[in-house]
Amino acid sequence: MxxxxxxxxxxxxxxxxxxxxxxxxxxxxxxxxxxxxxxxxxxxxxxxxxxxxDDALDDIKINEELDKVKINTLNKMPEVFDELLTGDEKSAEKSIDIIYNLVDYIVADGSTNINLYELKSYDEYTYIHCIDTGIMACFLGKSLGYGGERLKALSVSGILHDIGKIKIPSEIINKKGKLTEEEFNALKLHTQYGKEIIEKYKTFSDNVLKGIYEHHEKYDGTGYPLGLKGKEISEFARIISICDVFTAVSANRSYRKRFTPNEAYELILSGSGSSFDPDIVQKFRMTFFVYPIGSCVKLSNGAEGYVVKQNESFPDKPIIRVTYDTVTSQPISPYEVNLMENLNLVIKEVI
Ligand SMILES: [Fe+2]
Known part of the structure; x- marks a missing residue:
């Protein structure tokens, strides 16, 4: 209120x-x-x-609800991955139901006002990364006009895009610091492994398979495994690659600091035409804001509050309702500040 x-x-x-x-x-x-x-x-x-x-508060409630569905799916992910390794069609269908549950929620109630920036650190990085990539692909797919089975297939492909990593030695997956050339070549095989795991099932369409196999291809042809270029890369893979990179750099890893939401956003925009399909990057811009409504942020003057409104075309300068002053350590009578009208004030961090 x-x-x-x-x-x-x-x-x-x-x-x-x-x-x-x-x-x-x-x-x-x-x-x-x-x-x-x-x-x-x-x-x-x-x-x-x-x-x-207050609409902003309703949006926060929606976010909390999505978080619950997400955690629920996250808890079931080890089981989903294990079942998919068995090659049994029935197990695959059971796994898919778990994923569809999440997708159904997003399609029915999800708002694109989600926090794409990972706020908590989880032990199971791979699983949370998979789910975040799938959720983001689902939102981006919706923006691109996807619906029904196609949207579900895209989300499943997003969630399963890195399933092949299960076959890569954990010393390589969890290595702190730079990989040797040999280790990197071994890591690259995860797209091939992913394809091999998933192609056994009738349940998954060719599009799902391509999303997994081609998610490291780059728009300018410098990616792997095939070095495909432009629209030769399947549309699923062109969508998933953006979501994959964004969620990966936004996450906290033990060996590197995560990007700020602004830096992660800029990374995607700067990859337009080289790493990513420019048309999809354009849609990305129109779909997601850097700081979604409800994000709690700290400003450069020490004030804290949360985002209540966006300024169209200025994704990093929203309107903040300030509720707390860290200088005096006191809650204050709330007031709103528009970062477009106060250019000396910037968001320092997400809290
Ligand atoms: Fe990958």
Whole structure:
């Protein structure tokens, strides 16, 4: 809920707290939707401010719900990967149901206002990375006009894109520091292994397979395993490669500092045309913001708050509701600051 002065009150907002006049008479009940008539009535009744429901908070609730579904899927991922190694069609179908559950949730209720930046560090990096890549691919696919079975297939391909890593020695996967040429060549085989694991099943379409096999191809032809170029690379793989890189650099690893959301975003934009398909990068720009609504952030002046609104075309300069002052260590009466109008203020970190 937030306080709004009557002069700023607009139609189609929901009154969050009932309003009474000085005699205690109810003027308007909480839950009422504002219309021009309601606003005029309140004005005539000499009401100066009201409390209204806050969309930003609804978005935060949606994020929490997605987090729950995500954790649930995450817990089942070791089982999903193991089952897929058996080569048994029935096991594959069972695994797919677990993934479909997550995808169904995203398709039905998910908002693109998700936090793509990994806030917590998990032990099972590979699994969380797979799920985040799948979720992001699902949102990006939706933006590209995908729906139904095709969108599900894309998300499954995103979640399973690195399944071949199961066959790579863990010393290479978890090595801190730079890989030797030999180790890197061994790591590169994970796309081939992934293809071999998945192609055994009738359940998976050719598109799912290509998403897995080609996710390290680059738009300019310098990727692997085949060195495919431009639209020779399947569309699934062109989508997944963007999501893969973004979620990988946004994650905390023991051997390197993660990119800030801004740096990760810039990395994708700068790879347009070289690593990534420019048309899909353009869609990426239109789909995701650097700091989604509800992200808790710390500003360069020490104030803390959360994102309540975006400035279109300026994905790293949202509007922040400041609620806490770290200099005085005190909560403060909330106020909003627009980073587009205060260019000396920047987001220092996500908290
Ligand atoms: Fe990979």
């Amino acid at each position: 937030k306080m709004v002065f009557l002069r700023e009150l607009e139609p189609d907002q929901i009154i969050g707290k009932s309003v009474y006049n000085n005699d205690g008479k109810l003027l308007i009940k909480s839950g009422t939707k504002t219309t021009r008539e309601v606003i005029n009535f309140l004005r005539k009744s000499m009401v100066f401010f009201v409390y209204v429901e």
